[in-house]
Amino acid sequence: MKAEIVATGTEILLGQTLNTSAHYLTGQLSELGIEVDYHTTVGDNRERLEQVLEQAINRSELVLTTGGTGPTVDDMTKELVAKVLGLKLQLDPGSLERIQHFFSSRGSVMPKTEEKEAYFPEGSIILKNDYGTAPGAIIRHKGKMVVILPGPPAEMTPMFEQFVLPILVRFVANDTKxxxxxxxxxxxxxxxxxxxxxxxxxxxxxxxxxxxxxxxxxxxxxxxxxxxxxxxxxxxxxxxxxxxxxxxxxxxxxDNETMLGIVNGLLKSQQKMISTAESCTGGLLGAMLTQEPGSSEFYLGGVVSYSNSLKEKFLGVNPQTLRTYGAVSPETACEMAVGVKERTGSDLAVGITGIAGPGGGNDEKPVGLVYIGLATPEGVQASKFQFHGQRESIRQLSVKAALDLVRQFMLKVERSTL
CATH class of the missing domain: 3.30.70.2860 (Alpha-Beta Plaits)
Known part of the structure; x- marks a missing residue:
């Protein structure tokens, strides 16, 4: 089954509202095995909306619309879906009664304009709205299925999950592929x-x-x-x-696996403890390692040694190393990793040093140059990386690279024990 999502609303085109509904619906449909071929966003313009709906219904078996179901003159989705399908709009008394009750329960009288929300293309399956006034609808016509949903995610999401999802589950169960x-x-x-x-x-x-x-x-x-x-x-x-x-x-x-989750799992399963020494990343690696509950099972702690003096005093980096090779060097990265490993008694340790920018780089050591040392029971080794992008991007990439080095070492250890 080929699907298409049509979002209506000039506020989306102007960037005033983020179209999170398309992202949500695509994920839901993909899990059902329904392929979404098109996302279309169209403003509150009658001619353009009609063209978009006609195109969508002609080329896709399943069309989901969001927005344009309210009481105002620019809410035209149901009216134009009916026109494209060649169907009449009919009043649904049950929907009208629910809308009237919505207002009366709040001590007010339903405005006459709200009656518009109770009209649907003939033959519609009406989807009640428990979180607002505008109901939705499902129309099956000549091999096509059109699902009309309200725009606000707080109304659209529960309506989709309660009414539309079960119908689609039954529908795809009968699909040949x-x-x-x-x-x-x-x-x-x-x-x-x-x-x-x-x-x-x-x-x-x-x-x-x-x-x-x-x-x-x-x-x-x-x-x-x-x-x-x-x-x-x-x-x-x-x-x-x-x-x-x-x-x-x-x-x-x-699929849903993450680098962090894999590294955490490997450290836990092999019962290894890790520590960190960070310069250019400013503690981001330590923060990431402690994101998930249970991190105390494998993370001892870390040192943010931004200055050379702290690299010397807290990590034991040799002053001669800093003078000869500089703070951003494989030698310094290795000594940082070894220093924090010895001081914490961890099984593994990571040392990160580099130039995150935007300044501080030169021809020999450009912005984005990062060295990551990994100290293990087998020794210590530094890896060189040249990242590109803004400061925060370089810092995040450095952390991901450090996790990847740990992952690869842990997998090597795991394979050697099999």
């Missing part, structure tokens, strides 16, 4: 590298593959259409194995 998807998450590789490695897998009739650039990650979204989940799983599993073989350690997780 459903859409199943999986997201493979990657860190440390660029879009062009990934595309080159996976090029032969793209454009497959059986499998849809899309590269999605996130802030600090790349996601490969896999989509298949199969009769049942088991058949889909076979193809998705096979494709994921190929991706992991080709991209190796670049792949860190799938």
């Amino acid at each position: 459903r859409m199943y998807s999986r997201v493979v998450k990657i860190f440390g590789l660029g879009e062009s590298e990934i595309e080159e490695a996976l090029q032969d897998l793209m454009g497959n009739d059986q499998l849809g593959m899309t590269l999605l650039a996130k802030h600090s990650e790349m996601h490969v979204r896999l989509v298949v259409r199969e009769k049942n989940e088991q058949e889909a799983k076979v193809l998705l599993d096979k494709t994921e194995r190929i991706i992991r073989e080709r991209l190796k350690a670049g792949v860190f997780g799938t």
Whole structure:
């Protein structure tokens, strides 16, 4: 089933209101295996709204609209859906009674204009609104399904979950093929590298593959259409194995897995304690490690050693190292990691030093240069990174890179014990 979401409201086009409904509905439909091909936003203009609705209903089997169900002259969604489908608008007495009760229960009389909210295209399934006055509707007509929902998310979301979702669940259960998807998450590789490695897998009739650039990650979204989940799983599993073989350690997780969650899980399962020494990240790594409950099981604590004097006094970085190689160097990163590991008695330790910008860089050490030291029972080693972007972006990327180094080491330890 192909779906389309049409959001109405000039306030959305002006940027005064964020269209969170499209994001929410797309997620709900995707979980059902319903593919959303189009998002359209249109202002409160009769001619343009009619054109958009006609186009949507002609090209999609399922159309969900949000907004334009109220009592004012610029609320035209139901009227124009009826016109496009060639249906009459009819008064629903039950809806009118509920709207009247809404006002009377608040000690007021229903304005005459509110009566407009009780009219629907003939044959509609009426969806009552428990959080406002404007009901919604579902219209099945000539192989098409149009779902009309109110605009405010506080009204739209419960109406969708209570009335629309159960109908769609039953509907897709009878569909011959459903859409199943999986997201493979990657860190440390660029879009062009990934595309080159996976090029032969793209454009497959059986499998849809899309590269999605996130802030600090790349996601490969896999989509298949199969009769049942088991058949889909076979193809998705096979494709994921190929991706992991080709991209190796670049792949860190799938779907709802996060880098932080994976690292936390590995530290807990292997009963290892970690500590941190941070300069350019200013404690962001420590803050991230303690985001989730239970972090005391694996995180001992950390030192934010922004100045050279604190690197020397609190972490034991050799003054000669700082004079010879500088604060931003692999040598300093290693000594920071070793220093905090020794002082806390942790199993692992991370040392981060770099130039987050916007100033402080030069030709030899440009903005975005970061060294991350990882001290383990096997020794200490520093990795070099050259990040790009604004100050906060560089800091966040540094933290993600540090977590990835810990992840890769923990996985190596895990494999060696098997």
